[in-house]
Amino acid sequence: MLTSIKKHLKSNGNLKHARVIALFSLVGMAITGAMGILSLWGNSSTLTIILFIASAIYLSAFFLSKKFSLKVSGTIIIYSLYLLMFYLVFSGGVAQTGPLWVFIVAPVSVYVLGLRQGLINLAVFLSVVSIIMFLPQHVIEHASYTPEFKLRLILSFLTMTFLSALYEYSRMQSYKNVVALSSKYQQLAMSDPLTKLANRRNASAVLQQEKSRVNRNNEPLSVLLCDLDHFKAVNDKYGHNAGDMVLMELSQIFTDHVRQQDCVARWGGEEFLFILPQTSAEQANIIAEKIRASVQQHSIIFHKHQIKITISIGIAQLSEDQSIDELINHADKNLYQAKTLGRNRVHPG
Template structure:
């Protein structure tokens, strides 16, 4: 159950990221196409071609999200954006305004690549921009910018990068806190708060899963319905705190006596349900006697009192045409018989 919840959270997070990346690819495609179209009426043919190519690349990224892998689309988007920014800084764009577009790189990088990889990529990106801007003209002819413009551009970019990283860190922290709170609520919903065992709702869900799985494999499934004998007398004589101590210690004892694939659940009050996959009723009886003897020999120490308790157990094996409710009802009837026959026993 918890594994399914984890997968559900993961798939929801990926879905949200895919939506944002899809939106960015559509926006990027639209803007670059529009600017390329406007460029058709100007005299900068190279810039127009670059913008149309960028628009086509963003279209490919959008199609990859729909048909293939989100990681591929993310890499296409971020690194094609870097290349476009490098060209705009190198060429100057329209009227030397090309460098102004680099400010969109910071928030996109930390969101698409994550905080750590995003910061590293931004550092490499900024170093490359510096190399392009300070490249000597005698080596390669490129757009010229004043030193004041360069300094203000770098300071502004660093400031925006810091704010973007801070926001991404805060977002990640909030997301982790939300996941932790959600996990705690899931634990409360699926676990008994006193014994920390699976509760009735969780046990019912596990039974349905085991029934479907074991029926496919044609394997047996047995359950044990356990009830503490004269538990009300313990509460009346020693108090409810002593009763809680008895329940928690016996819960740990039950867990120690069963296998890893088995499930121990608090069914209600002083009743416990033990689910035994791949176990026939004959095999279950061996396990049941072991549990009954362990409980009978166990002493619960509470304050200055030594409390001895026994249990009665009903066994039921799932048949082909039986529902889960019928399985539990059969175990309950067997438990009643064990009580009727004198308690501290297993039936059948």
């Protein structure tokens, strides 16, 4: 159940992530397309072509995010953005304003790629930008910037990178906190606070799941309904704290005697329900006898008092076309028979 909650939150996070990437694709397409149109009246045909190519790439990334891989779409967006920025820094863009666009790279990188990979990419990106700007003109001719502009551009970009990383870290921590909080509340809603076993609601959900599996795979399913004998006398003689200790210690014994795929639940008061998938009534009887014997041999020490307790168990196996309520009622009738026959026994046994 906790896993399903995490999957649900992750699915919602992925959906939001996909929407942001799709939105960025559309915005990138619109801006680069508009800039391409404006540059038609300029002197650089190369810039015009590159802007229209970038616009087409963002449009393709939008359709990829809708129909195909979100990871592929994000990769296309990031690296086409890097290439466009490299060209704008190298060429200067319009009136040497090309480098001003590099500031959008930091938030997009850490959001699309994640914090760690985004920071690695930004370090490489800034290194390439720095090489382009400080590359001597005699090596290759490119846009020329003043030393003051270069220094301030780098420092501003580092500041933007720090703020973007801080925001992304906070966003990731918030997501983890939501997952942890949801898991905690889900656990509280589905478990008994005293024994830490599954509660009645949780057990009912497990029974429905197992019944569906029985219908699919035609496998046996058995339940044990267990009740503590003369438990009221323990509370009356030693107090409710002693009764709580008895319930907690017996819960541990119950858990130790079942398999990983089994479910032990506090069904109500001093009643416990064992759900045993892939188990026939005969196999359930063997398990029940082991549990009964272990409880009989166990002593609970409370304030130097030795408390001995026994249990009675009713067994029922799910039959064809039987409902969950009918299964539990059958186990309850067998539990009643165990008590009628003298307690501290398994029925049918």
